[in-house]
Amino acid sequence: xxxxxxxxxxxxxxxxxxxxxxxxxxxxxxxxxxxxxxxxxxxxxxxxxxxxxxxxxxxxxxxxxxxxxxxxxxxxxxxxxxx
Amino acid sequence: xxxxxxxxxxxxxxxxxxxxxxxxxxxxxxxxxxxxxxxxxxxxxxxxxxxxxxxxxxxxxxxxxxxxxxxxxxxxxxxxxxxxxxxxxxxxxxxxxxxxxxxxxxxxxxxxxxxxxxxxxxxxxxxxxxxxxxxxxxxxxxxxxxxxxxxxxxxxxxxxxxxxxxxxxxxxxxxxxxxxxxxxxxxxxxxxxxxxxxxxxxxxxxxxxxxxxxxxxxxxxxxxxxxxxxxxxxxx
Numbered sequence: 077x078x079x080x081x082x083x084x085x086x087x088x089x090x091x092x093x094x095x096x097x098x099x100x101x102x103x104x105x106x107x108x109x110x111x112x113x114x115x116x117x118x119x120x121x122x123x124x125x126x127x128x129x130x131x132x133x134x135x136x137x138x139x140x141x142x143x144x145x146x147x148x149x150x151x152x153x154x155x156x157x158x159x
Numbered sequence: 160x161x162x163x164x165x166x167x168x169x170x171x172x173x174x175x176x177x178x179x180x181x182x183x184x185x186x187x188x189x190x191x192x193x194x195x196x197x198x199x200x201x202x203x204x205x206x207x208x209x210x211x212x213x214x215x216x217x218x219x220x221x222x223x224x225x226x227x228x229x230x231x232x233x234x235x236x237x238x239x240x241x242x243x244x245x246x247x248x249x250x251x252x253x254x255x256x257x258x259x260x261x262x263x264x265x266x267x268x269x270x271x272x273x274x275x276x277x278x279x280x281x282x283x284x285x286x287x288x289x290x291x292x293x294x295x296x297x298x299x300x301x302x303x304x305x306x307x308x309x310x311x312x313x314x315x316x317x318x319x320x321x322x323x324x325x326x327x328x329x330x331x332x333x334x335x336x337x338x339x340x341x342x343x344x345x346x347x348x349x350x351x352x353x354x355x356x357x358x359x360x361x362x363x364x365x366x367x368x369x370x371x372x373x374x375x376x377x378x379x380x381x382x383x384x385x386x387x388x389x390x391x392x393x394x395x
Contacts, residue, residue, distance in 0.1 A: 143336075143343065
């Protein structure tokens with residue numbers, strides 16, 4: 077009984093972890109991409125540099141979602157509260 | 160139906176353990192693939208630099224392009240006076256991470272059957288990424304002590320004294336975030352591909368696979384850039 081309760085709670089918690097972790101980086105990446113497009117439109121010759129910086133900062137923002145994903149994965153596959 | 164599901168069975172955290180007589184054990188599949196990556200990289204470097212010429216030919220050309228790339232990573236972070244000292248470390252990290260990520264993505268490991276777990280990228284195992292992250296923090300401690308001596312500890316009370324606990328915590332969160340970033344990205348990519356494969360085994364996963372190859376090369380770049388940035392922060 078307790079185990080099934082823990083399992084259900086873990087599945088919901090995993091979904092919530094990934095879902096909420098996706099919000100912030102989504103907004104951030106949108107902002108960054110918009111600014112980058114603006115920068116390229118204003119100064120098309122700097123496109124290569126802007127793209128490199130953009131991809132690098134995308135990876136940093138993505139890492140935040142990935143932390144949520146790691147939490148979700150450990151809840152699903154390596155749950156410390158079961159057994 | 161059953162065979163389709165078994166074809167892309169999703170396995171997370173199951174490893175092929177190899178036990179020593181004294182009870183210690185390690186993940187054999189991680190060790191196998193990472194030693195393959197290391198030996199391939201060593202063979203490439205050995206062959207491409209065997210007889211160096213003033214006017215480079217094919218393989219030496221390629222090696223020089225790679226060298227320029229990692230030199231730029233170290234140079235932009237560490238500056239002209241220190242980059243040579245830490246270039247070997249940054250280059251090693253970059254090529255090992257890139258090689259292991261791509262070894263997991265490009266080689267069809269499903270051909271080989273293991274009794275438990277499966278052959279995949281060594282960075283798929285959290286122990287590999289933790290080792291790389293801890294190596295990074297050891298390196299920046301060493302760099303700080305070597306270049307600044309005991310003045311290194313001034314860094315902890317740099318903006319003001321009451322930031323001391325935050326500066327100490329930062330020393331732990333840096334390797335932690337490096338570790339989880341690389342591990343999570345690789346696992347997330349493989350998980351996405353295997354979930355898609357179990358839903359639609361044809362064509363549909365291919366764009367995600369290509370995206371995965373791109374993302375894993377970016378991750379190698381990020382890891383190398385961040386480790387050189389951490390070193391630069393200490394020795395500035």
